[in-house]
Amino acid sequence: MSYDLAVLRGQLGERLHYFEEIGSTNEEALRLGQSGAIDGSVIVAERQLAGRGRRGASWFCGEGKGLAFSMLLRPQFERALWPRLSLVAGLAVAKAIEAAGLFPEVKWPNDVLIGGRKVCGILMEAEKDFAVVGIGFNVGQADLPQELREVATSLETEGAGELARETYLLGVEAAFVNYARLIATDFPYLVEMLRERCALEGKKIEFLVGQDRREGFCQGIGDGGELLVRNGGKVERYFAADQIRPLL
Structure with missing residues (x-):
């Protein structure tokens, strides 16, 4: 229509x-x-x-x-x-x-x-x-x-x-x-x-930063709107990333 x-x-x-x-x-x-x-x-x-x-x-x-x-x-x-x-x-x-x-x-x-x-x-x-x-x-x-x-x-x-x-x-x-x-x-x-x-919080995810493929556990959204990802004992902040997907 x-x-x-x-x-x-x-x-x-x-x-x-x-x-x-x-x-x-x-x-x-x-x-x-x-x-x-x-x-x-x-x-x-x-x-x-x-x-x-x-x-x-x-x-x-x-x-x-x-x-x-x-x-x-x-x-x-x-x-x-x-x-x-x-x-x-x-x-x-x-x-x-x-x-x-x-x-x-x-x-x-x-x-x-x-x-x-x-x-x-x-x-x-x-x-x-x-x-x-x-x-x-x-x-x-x-x-x-x-x-x-x-x-x-x-x-x-x-x-x-x-x-x-x-x-x-x-x-x-x-x-x-x-x-x-x-x-x-x-x-x-x-x-x-x-x-x-947030569809990703608590899930293990993989994603691209530039050409570098990374993974970790999504910890939700930061105060600045960034993606929070725990890798080992450290929570990293990403303001830009591509091809984000949950891992089974």
Whole structure:
């Protein structure tokens, strides 16, 4: 089913940039940012042909069933805090999904999981004076490719109630705006929310730091939003890591 553009335009106004087909909403958001587009611009596509995730991974998005959009941000707080936008995005998606009667978890930094399987991926990219947060999640994709079914899921597969894609999109956008306001003023509140949803706490995990593969036991989320990992008798703090996964 197509987006209800009247609903989206009614809420987003001139901030909405809608495309029937696009290579990547993040690429378009980066282009718009360089052209002076306003803070809070939202780029939405019915079909995304070259969506991507962290470290160049692709993102599957079935036509009319997935949700792919990017937000253009011009933060007014210090740049050192910008990485927190990525954490906030995961929380915003989780909050929006709650409206469907589900309680998702967040796998640090921002993968959103239901029942241990990924329902949403988030990619943040930053330029000199703006940032872009791209969000892709599976709404009605009960027909996920076989090779993805062990690691990915959709709201439909998980028995979510019937909500239109624009409802999820606007829910994410509204929650994100509210949470982003707290990044510089009440980050401890956001950290507590992250801790409540942490999918990795207490589990043995492996992950990449650069090209170095490491492992340890996740001790949760630190006060600065970092990942805490116990290795032997020492708890190490990671503000950046990739390919994080629990070990059996």
